[in-house]
Amino acid sequence: xxxxxxxxxxxxxxxxxxxxxxxxxxxxxxxxxxxxxxxxxxxxxxxxxxxxxxxxxxxxxxxxxxxxxxxxxxxxxxxxxxxxxxxxxxxxxxxxxxxxxxxxxxxxxxxxxxxxxxxxxxxxxxxxxxxxxxxxxxxxxxxxxxxxxxxxxxxxxxxxxxxxxxxxxxxxxxxxxxxxxxxxxxxxxxxxxxxxxxxxxxxxxxxxxxxxxxxxxxxxxxxxxxxxxxxxxxxxxxxxxxxxxxxxxxxxxxxxxxxxxxxxxxxxxxxxxxxxxxxxxxxxxxxxxxxxxxxxxxxxxxxxxxxxxxxxxxxxxxxxxxxxxxxxxxxxxxxxxxxxxxxxxxxxx
Amino acid sequence: xxxxxxxxxxxxxxxxxxxxxxxxxxxxxxxxxxxxxxxxxxxxxxxxxxxxxxxxxxxxxxxxxxxxxxxxxxxxxxxxxxxxxxxxxxxxxxxxxxxxxxxxxxxxxxxxxxxxxxxxxxxxxxxxxxxxxxxxxxxxxxxxxxxxxxxxxx
Ligand SMILES: [Zn+2]
Ligand SMILES: [Zn+2]
Numbered sequence: 001x002x003x004x005x006x007x008x009x010x011x012x013x014x015x016x017x018x019x020x021x022x023x024x025x026x027x028x029x030x031x032x033x034x035x036x037x038x039x040x041x042x043x044x045x046x047x048x049x050x051x052x053x054x055x056x057x058x059x060x061x062x063x064x065x066x067x068x069x070x071x072x073x074x075x076x077x078x079x080x081x082x083x084x085x086x087x088x089x090x091x092x093x094x095x096x097x098x099x100x101x102x103x104x105x106x107x108x109x110x111x112x113x114x115x116x117x118x119x120x121x122x123x124x125x126x127x128x129x130x131x132x133x134x135x136x137x138x139x140x141x142x143x144x145x146x147x148x149x150x151x152x153x154x155x156x157x158x159x160x161x162x163x164x165x166x167x168x169x170x171x172x173x174x175x176x177x178x179x180x181x182x183x184x185x186x187x188x189x190x191x192x193x194x195x196x197x198x199x200x201x202x203x204x205x206x207x208x209x210x211x212x213x214x215x216x217x218x219x220x221x222x223x224x225x226x227x228x229x230x231x232x233x234x235x236x237x238x239x240x241x242x243x244x245x246x247x248x249x250x251x252x253x254x255x256x257x258x259x260x261x262x263x264x265x266x267x268x269x270x271x272x273x274x275x276x277x278x279x280x281x282x283x284x285x286x287x288x289x290x291x292x293x294x295x296x297x298x299x300x301x302x303x304x305x306x307x308x309x310x311x312x313x314x315x316x317x318x319x320x321x322x323x324x325x326x327x328x329x330x331x332x333x334x335x336x337x338x339x340x341x342x343x344x345x346x347x348x349x
Numbered sequence: 350x351x352x353x354x355x356x357x358x359x360x361x362x363x364x365x366x367x368x369x370x371x372x373x374x375x376x377x378x379x380x381x382x383x384x385x386x387x388x389x390x391x392x393x394x395x396x397x398x399x400x401x402x403x404x405x406x407x408x409x410x411x412x413x414x415x416x417x418x419x420x421x422x423x424x425x426x427x428x429x430x431x432x433x434x435x436x437x438x439x440x441x442x443x444x445x446x447x448x449x450x451x452x453x454x455x456x457x458x459x460x461x462x463x464x465x466x467x468x469x470x471x472x473x474x475x476x477x478x479x480x481x482x483x484x485x486x487x488x489x490x491x492x493x494x495x496x497x498x499x500x501x502x503x
Binding site: 034035036037038039040042043051054055058059117143146147148149150151152153154155156157158159160161162163164165167168169199222223224225226227228229231 | 416430432436443446450451452453454455457458459460461467470471473478481
């Protein structure tokens with residue numbers, strides 16, 4: 001059903017780069033809001049959730065008329081996963097789709113989840129490190145919705161959320177970063193602990209272990225109480241600049257000290273891409289990210305550019321892969337993955 | 350020696366009685382588990398020096414949100430509040446949690462819109478709920494109220 005509307009290629013905002021794209025894939029601002037006097041979704045039964053969805057949608061759909069509306073309980077589970085794989089929906093719709101809804105903008109850079117963990121949760125994203133634009137645009141949505149529905153708010157705790165740890169501004173700034181240099185130079189634990197002290201969380205995007213350098217990480221702010229939005233934006237930008245700086249320095253460091261090791265690793269990646277007939281999911285992620293580094297550091301000539309290497313990461317995920325190459329068991333999927341990946345290499349060098 | 354009935358690792362040194370729906374449940378916790386279960390400064394401990402190994406006896410009643418009926422013990426398991434009123438109902442207990450995570454326990458920054466506008470939004474929301482519930486008598490009242498408010502603000 002959704003295949004005809006959303007082709008399995010990546011949405012443009014995620015596939016066209018942006019400032020500091022070599023380190024920062026995307027920046028997002030996420031607001032959480034609830035309706036005054038109404039129990040949070042976790043205390044509503046199926047009937048109540050569906051009734052509440054109907055009245056809530058009725059009140060905000062005019063504001064969001066440029067968005068497409070999906071009731072998540074009529075979406076198949078692979079459709080929901082498809083949206084989550086491409087950052088076009090909150091992860092909560094995987095676990096609790098009943099009575100929830102997803103508003104998605106045409107370019108997929110903006111979504112609003114309704115009756116997920118909270119009544120409303122909405123996100124605006126930008127490619128690269130431009131968190132300021134993402135935040136300003138998210139705030140416009142917030143201020144438009146404010147005229148349509150009464151938000152749950154107290155002067156002491158700010159905007160009230162189902163997780164009391166998120167009350168206050170109930171605003172989270174989030175980044176997807178690729179930091180192989182930091183990890184290769186054993187700087188990860190240091191960085192994570194340092195960020196934690198300033199109220200920022202660093203964790204892997206997928207269920208991979210922390211030890212390999214082939215990962216994309218999520219960095220997000222965790223302070224919502226006692227800090228206002230502009231302060232949060234300022235400190236998040238500062239924190240992000242520091243990560244970018246650290247990563248570039250680490251890359252320069254390893255390229256001067258361990259160039260042949262890095263080149264070896266990445267050229268082996270090219271070898272796998274060219275010749276492997278079976279590529280498992282995790283191997284696929286690691287491979288995509290090794291090539292991403294190779295492209296950024298001009299190690300692999302024009303075999304693959306950074307945008308294609310980034311895309312490789314996303315299309316290697318289960319639902320995207322199945323949409324592009326057909327359904328099948330795990331072995332079929334791994335075989336299809338190898339074939340799809342091979343098609344990304346430029347021919348003739 | 351009795352072990353902590355929660356973690357089964359450390360010695361149980363805090364004897365607790367939790368009253369859930371009128372039923373008294375006895376347990377013996379270590380200091381760490383007792384603290385994380387909310388038996389902290391807010392709870393009065395009665396010293397009982399006679400029983401060796403067990404230093405305190407505490408009794409705690411589960412606290413419930415009057416609006417959504419969520420019990421605080423349930424919140425401790427899920428980390429989720431049930432409704433906006435939970436913030437008031439559990440105010441005594443969440444200070445420590447918030448202080449551990451944030452730099453302050455007071456909101457800083459903007460609230461929702463201008464006051465007059467908020468009244469209007471509330472009324473509009475109530476109107477849509479009344480229409481949804483097909484309570485047209487109430488809907489008509491609300492419609493008139495909104496009309497008056499709009500006229501006043503012009
Ligand atoms: Zn214990
Ligand atoms: Zn409550």
